Amino acid sequence: MIRFDGATKRYPDGTVAVDELSLEAPSGQITVLVGPSGCGKTTSLRMINRMIEPTSGTIWLDDTDTASLPAHELRRQIGYVIQNAGLFPHRTIVDNVATVPLLLGEDKTKARARAMELIERVGLDPAFAKRYPAQLSGGQQQRVGVARALAADPPVMLMDEPFSAVDPVVREQLQEEFLRLQNDLGKTIVFVTHDIDEAIKLGDQVAVLRVGGKLAQLAAPADLLARPVDAFVAGFVGRDRGYRALGFTGAGTIDTHQEPSVAVGAAYPGHGAGIDGWILAVDADGKPQGWLPTGEEQRGDVVTDAMLYRGGTLAAQGGSLRAVLDACLSSPSGRGVVVDDSGRLVGSVTAREVLDLIEKRG
Amino acid sequence: MAAGGAQPMIFKTLGWLTDPGHWRSTPFDTGILGQLGAHVGFSVIALVIALVIALPAGLAIGHTGRATWVVSVANAVRALPTIGALVLLVVIISPHFYGRTNAGFLIPTEIVLVVLAIPPILSNTYAGVQNVSPAVRDAAFGMGMTDRQVLGRVELPNALPLIFSGFRSAMLQVIATATIASYVTLGGLGRFIYDGLAQKDYPQMIGGGVLVAALALVADLLVAVVQRYVVSRGVSGRFHRNTSVDSRVAALVEENV
Numbered sequence: 001m002i003r004f005d006g007a008t009k010r011y012p013d014g015t016v017a018v019d020e021l022s023l024e025a026p027s028g029q030i031t032v033l034v035g036p037s038g039c040g041k042t043t044s045l046r047m048i049n050r051m052i053e054p055t056s057g058t059i060w061l062d063d064t065d066t067a068s069l070p071a072h073e074l075r076r077q078i079g080y081v082i083q084n085a086g087l088f089p090h091r092t093i094v095d096n097v098a099t100v101p102l103l104l105g106e107d108k109t110k111a112r113a114r115a116m117e118l119i120e121r122v123g124l125d126p127a128f129a130k131r132y133p134a135q136l137s138g139g140q141q142q143r144v145g146v147a148r149a150l151a152a153d154p155p156v157m158l159m160d161e162p163f164s165a166v167d168p169v170v171r172e173q174l175q176e177e178f179l180r181l182q183n184d185l186g187k188t189i190v191f192v193t194h195d196i197d198e199a200i201k202l203g204d205q206v207a208v209l210r211v212g213g214k215l216a217q218l219a220a221p222a223d224l225l226a227r228p229v230d231a232f233v234a235g236f237v238g239r240d241r242g243y244r245a246l247g248f249t250g251a252g253t254i255d256t257h258q259e260p261s262v263a264v265g266a267a268y269p270g271h272g273a274g275i276d277g278w279i280l281a282v283d284a285d286g287k288p289q290g291w292l293p294t295g296e297e298q299r300g301d302v303v304t305d306a307m308l309y310r311g312g313t314l315a316a317q318g319g320s321l322r323a324v325l326d327a328c329l330s331s332p333s334g335r336g337v338v339v340d341d342s343g344r345l346v347g348s349v350t351a352r353e354v355l356d357l358i359e360k361r362g
Numbered sequence: 363m364a365a366g367g368a369q370p371m372i373f374k375t376l377g378w379l380t381d382p383g384h385w386r387s388t389p390f391d392t393g394i395l396g397q398l399g400a401h402v403g404f405s406v407i408a409l410v411i412a413l414v415i416a417l418p419a420g421l422a423i424g425h426t427g428r429a430t431w432v433v434s435v436a437n438a439v440r441a442l443p444t445i446g447a448l449v450l451l452v453v454i455i456s457p458h459f460y461g462r463t464n465a466g467f468l469i470p471t472e473i474v475l476v477v478l479a480i481p482p483i484l485s486n487t488y489a490g491v492q493n494v495s496p497a498v499r500d501a502a503f504g505m506g507m508t509d510r511q512v513l514g515r516v517e518l519p520n521a522l523p524l525i526f527s528g529f530r531s532a533m534l535q536v537i538a539t540a541t542i543a544s545y546v547t548l549g550g551l552g553r554f555i556y557d558g559l560a561q562k563d564y565p566q567m568i569g570g571g572v573l574v575a576a577l578a579l580v581a582d583l584l585v586a587v588v589q590r591y592v593v594s595r596g597v598s599g600r601f602h603r604n605t606s607v608d609s610r611v612a613a614l615v616e617e618n619v
């Protein structure tokens with residue numbers, strides 16, 4: 001548990017970056033600090049490991065006042081991940097990861113062995129261990145940054161916009177893997193981002209800060225979307241918050257229709273096959289690949305990949321209402337495709353049915 | 363003196379350099395080998411002293427960001443007129459030694475050489491430490507390194523390429539300037555230059571110059587080899603070609619899948 005107790009930071013030039021912040025980050029959970037640029041997120045985070053000393057107030061790490069021990073000893077118990085990873089250019093990946101264990105006096109062979117384990121754990125090929133940071137992509141460096149922060153198995157992790165500098169596709173991968181990792185490790189995490197979507201996706205609780213370093217609202221992501229406390233939070237959370245809130249509502253047992261399908265490679269279906277001029281194409285394992293139009297003239301003898309419309313997203317059975325609704329809205333046939341855990345076709349639903357369900361629940 | 367005289371001079375200089383008699387010392391004359399040794403001696407002493415002063419100072423100034431004016435002052439000293447300073451120092455210092463040893467000449471010479479060698483080492487060490495990326499320094503402190511550990515384990519290794527280049531330029535300057543030792547009666551390769559000039563023995567004078575240049579080249583090569591082994595490949599960027607191609611491919615695969 002990390003607890004801010006009236007923590008204030010006033011910089012020498014008079015800027016009040018954080019103003020009387022009181023907030024608790026519960027053990028084993030992800031607390032996200034989010035807010036517009038310059039609202040004091042980084043300052044708040046860095047006061048925890050005393051990279052910045054609070055002007056007044058106290059920050060507690062469980063029952064310890066963080067001001068009561070030497071800063072470097074405090075920091076060795078706290079994992080720290082920053083935006084551009086900050087890997088040591090002169091050290092190999094494995095030695096970068098082993099840094100804190102070595103600082104703590106652990107034996108070199110053991111520290112390296114643990115580092116190797118972590119390199120794999122964050123999804124990197126062990127072959128990277130002997131390389132240098134300059135030989136890695138931004139996304140890979142960021143994984144190493146996470147592995148390095150985890151190396152001494154600290155109960156607490158601080159992360160300052162760790163995924164902001166990578167492109168959206170990699171960012172999504174990193175976020176997914178981060179959540180999976182946290183699922184296994186159960187660290188107490190304080191995570192800073194300016195991206196409300198990231199905050200909502202990753203946070204067990206989200207603290208919205210306003211410029212001037214004041215806490216505007218602390219809530220679980222679903223509550224934040226449903227009940228912003230004021231105009232600032234409502235504006236920051238964004239316009240389509242109603243739609244995004246569906247992301248926290250499980251679709252539950254949504255009834256699906258059986259959806260006719262044709263295998264890729266099979267003979268082109270006859271005119272008017274499927275429903276309303278569309279038939280779903282699946283691969284040999286029954287995984288949906290795309291939609292084939294059947295209302296027009298036949299385009300060939302067999303169904304090939306090139307003929308398919310791939311615009312539609314797939315909703316996982318038991319996933320969120322948002323995913324199901326999105327599958328409907330993005331599908332050229334207007335029918336949202338639902339798949340099981342292994343990606344095989346279960347059936348389809350229409351947007352109308354999803355909306356009825358939302359109304360019934362609302 | 364024009365084109366006609368130039369070519370014979372090359373042969374005469376080569377002749378002077380390749381005469382085994384010039385390489386050995388006699389009871390009256392120190393040969394090339396002896397003067398080379400003396401020249402290396404002056405240079406090594408000056409470089410070691412300069413390194414002992416400038417390296418820690420540059421590291422400390424770079425790490426703390428304080429007293430940066432010291433670097434500016436040192437750089438201003440680069441404009442020092444060496445011969446003038448040397449003569450002045452000899453006039454001040456040598457009377458204290460009553461001519462019993464050559465310390466009265468050696469100390470002024472070394473002072474001048476040290477003063478020349480400090481600025482490049484100091485300013486490059488300072489710049490090398492300053493240039494370490496803020497994110498890297500931040501991560502180092504954030505992981506719980508002490509000031510000393512950040513300096514020794516992170517800033518120094520990353521500053522090494524610049525430190526080496528500062529040291530190499532100091533070394534070239536010291537080797538070239540150490541010829542002035544001979545101006546105040548000491549040995550060194552400058553002896554051939556000054557004697558050659560005085561005796562209008564130009565092959566000897568040019569030969570002396572060639573020897574200084576050769577010494578500088580060989581010394582630079584040796585330090586370059588040391589640098590290759592001391593500086594981390596991660597900093598110098600010398601990766602095995604195949605692994606770096608691999609990782610670029612791997613990076614593309616990761617980012618696009």
Ligand SMILES: Nc1ncnc2c1ncn2[C@@H]1O[C@H](COP(=O)(O)OP(=O)(O)O)[C@@H](O)[C@H]1O
Pocket residue numbers: 011012013015016017035036037038039040041042043044
């Ligand atoms: N060292 C500093 N000196 C003066 N003001 C600072 C300093 N660091 C940050 N600030 C100011 O404090 C405020 C909060 O900064 P920061 O915590 O970095 O915000 P965020 O991470 O939310 O973008 C900003 O107005 C910023 O300009």
Ligand SMILES: [Mg+2]
Pocket residue numbers: 041042043
């Ligand atoms: Mg910030």
